[in-house]
Amino acid sequence: MVRYGMGRLEEAVLLAVVRLGAKGYGVTIRRDVNERLGGGERSFGAIYSSLERLEAKGFISSKLGKPTPERGGKPKRFYKIEAPGVRALADAHTGVVNVWAGLPAGAPA
Amino acid sequence: MKKRDNRFDAEQMDLFRQGKPVDNDWFQDWLKRQVGENPDMPAGTEVLLSLDSGDSPEAELNEQFDLYVQGLQRRAKGATEEALESMTEELIAAEAQLRNTLNDANVRNRLRAVRSLKRWRNGMRPSESACAVPRWGEFALLFVLPKKARETLPADLAQEFREVILPKMGPRLAPIWYWVQVARTAPWMWFTIGYTLLRAKIGLPI
Numbered sequence: 001m002v003r004y005g006m007g008r009l010e011e012a013v014l015l016a017v018v019r020l021g022a023k024g025y026g027v028t029i030r031r032d033v034n035e036r037l038g039g040g041e042r043s044f045g046a047i048y049s050s051l052e053r054l055e056a057k058g059f060i061s062s063k064l065g066k067p068t069p070e071r072g073g074k075p076k077r078f079y080k081i082e083a084p085g086v087r088a089l090a091d092a093h094t095g096v097v098n099v100w101a102g103l104p105a106g107a108p109a
Numbered sequence: 110m111k112k113r114d115n116r117f118d119a120e121q122m123d124l125f126r127q128g129k130p131v132d133n134d135w136f137q138d139w140l141k142r143q144v145g146e147n148p149d150m151p152a153g154t155e156v157l158l159s160l161d162s163g164d165s166p167e168a169e170l171n172e173q174f175d176l177y178v179q180g181l182q183r184r185a186k187g188a189t190e191e192a193l194e195s196m197t198e199e200l201i202a203a204e205a206q207l208r209n210t211l212n213d214a215n216v217r218n219r220l221r222a223v224r225s226l227k228r229w230r231n232g233m234r235p236s237e238s239a240c241a242v243p244r245w246g247e248f249a250l251l252f253v254l255p256k257k258a259r260e261t262l263p264a265d266l267a268q269e270f271r272e273v274i275l276p277k278m279g280p281r282l283a284p285i286w287y288w289v290q291v292a293r294t295a296p297w298m299w300f301t302i303g304y305t306l307l308r309a310k311i312g313l314p315i
Contacts, residue, residue, distance in 0.1 A: 012268055026265035045294030046259050064261075069119050074264035086196075 012037050013050040013094055017060055017079045018089070025065070025076040026051075051079060059085030113205045174207050243284045246291045253295035266290055 006014070016032040019065075025032045030047045054060045065076040121135045179198055188196070250263045266287065275283045 008254055026261060027268050030265075030269075043290055043293035044269075045290075045296075048294070049300075052255075052257070055244040069123055071268055074260060076264070077261040107177055 002009065006088060006092055007050075009033070009037075009042070009046065010050045010054055011089075013047060014054055014059060014085055014089060017054075017085075018081050022078065024079045029079070054085065055079075056061060057084070057088075059088055174203070177203060240249070242270050243287050246287050249291055250294070251290075253299075255299070262294070266294075 010034045013029060016029045016036075020028050020032060026044060028043060029051070030044060033047060034041055036067045051060070051062070052103050055062060060081060061082055062077050062079045065078050067073045071095060118135070121131050124131050178200070181200060185196055186191060247263050247267070250266070252260055254262055270283060270287055274286050278286060
């Protein structure tokens with residue numbers, strides 16, 4: 001059985017998909033990730049490959065929107081989180097909380 | 110009414126992106142919106158907005174200087190030799206100031222921005238248009254991207270180019286940003302997709 005994990009970028013991308021809801025497509029997801037992660041710009045390639053990986057794992061699904069004249073008649077691909085994605089996010093959050101739990105008072109948090 | 114305005118806006122924007130002549134009033138409004146929304150819009154936009162004549166800013170500066178010289182000539186009639194000498198010095202100083210102004214880097218940038226914006230307004234061929242996405246870059250993406258990303262990624266890149274990069278970096282640097290994105294996008298995508306498939310195939314966590 002294949003186990004599924006998530007890198008930091010994938011986690012940020014998945015959270016961006018959740019946060020943006022119906023407005024989540026390549027441009028908006030990249031802006032959200034860049035804004036929240038900081039430390040330099042992520043390329044469209046990095047974002048798209050993370051989205052591909054998340055889709056391959058079944059965490060998200062996508063569908064093409066309607067072509068618009070503003071984009072030269074090309075459509076947007078909108079992303080939506082699926083049940084395994086929600087579970088993965090919950091696991092990731094629990095993992096982070098567990099790792100940081102139990103530190104003595106005054107430790108950096 | 111709003112729908113009709115939106116359609117007109119979309120039509121004009123389409124013409125503008127294709128480098129075809131657009132409605133002048135619409136263009137002025139669009140420029141004002143750009144200045145309002147993007148404080149980093151190239152300096153000189155305001156100059157263009159305030160220019161009613163078709164003259165270039167250089168011509169305007171030279172015209173001002175000519176008027177100044179004519180004024181001096183009028184004053185020179187019947188002036189004493191001492192006054193003429195002081196006027197000559199004044200003229201030399203003014204000429205030097207004009208030359209410095211035209212050579213000043215900031216002024217040059219402003220003039221360049223105005224020229225570029227004027228070319229947009231007057232309509233240009235798409236290959237020369239400052240607002241056009243580099244055609245060869247778009248073409249290259251079609252070859253290097255996986256099939257699924259071919260339809261949407263170039264359009265996303267073009268949208269970011271027009272909405273954010275072009276107003277922020279200007280028509281000279283924006284195409285460089287585009288090519289950097291092309292170079293960064295393709296290898297990353299092939300590598301990560303290949304890596305994922307390989308790990309899945311041999312049963313490792315992906």
